[in-house]
Amino acid sequence: MLSRIIEDVQEKFNLNLREWVEEPNYAVRADLHIHPLAHKYYGNCDDLRDIILDEKDKKKIRKVIDWCIKVRGLGAIALTDHDMIQSSLYAAEHVKKQKLDIEIITGAECEVTDPEARISSMPIHLLCLGIKELPAYTRRTAVDKMIRLVHEMGGKAIMAHPIYYPETFCRYAYLLDGYEYENGGAGMAFTFGMSFLKTRVFDHKIKYYCNSDFHYELFLPRQPDELLCNEGWEGL
């Protein structure tokens, strides 16, 4: 389903934004990692399942969608608040109702763990996309199990900011549908590190994405911002 959405988006926006030198591929303007509600509800994921968005939350989400269309000129976005899917479900409903010219890919950024990791306290962040509800998981769920749960639900799992846990990334790369090559929140040093890390997973031929990891409450630029990496996405 998600692949089909992506293909539609690619067709619609007639991709010609950037050609990757290493692996020629055309990009569509998309951002698969945006936090419209920032850290407002960041906490225990079990407590987040029943959260009902209030009017202020909805207004923020609408504002972010509007900004992604009018300022950033994006064709597809995923609103991936931490461990909660409500923001993206509301966004999808709003866009459909208002017939807005943008594709919403539903999902969330889920925090899980790598029991094999030497620094076991480091949380692993997975962008779980193309699903309408979150799988049954907790912060102690193993990352490989979580990827499988997302796949069972027909979704895709993209590892967010892999540079923070390179060991885990390399260990489970073969299971992933994609990973973040650029992350606006982490900046250029991140991308530089990723250019090395990428060579370690090259054989798996996994897609990579350039996302903003934008936290709305910090700022809302009036102009497209290079750091927000709104170009360079290959599609799933």
Ligand SMILES: [Zn+2]
């Ligand atoms: Zn994260």
Ligand SMILES: [Zn+2]
């Ligand atoms: Zn994030």
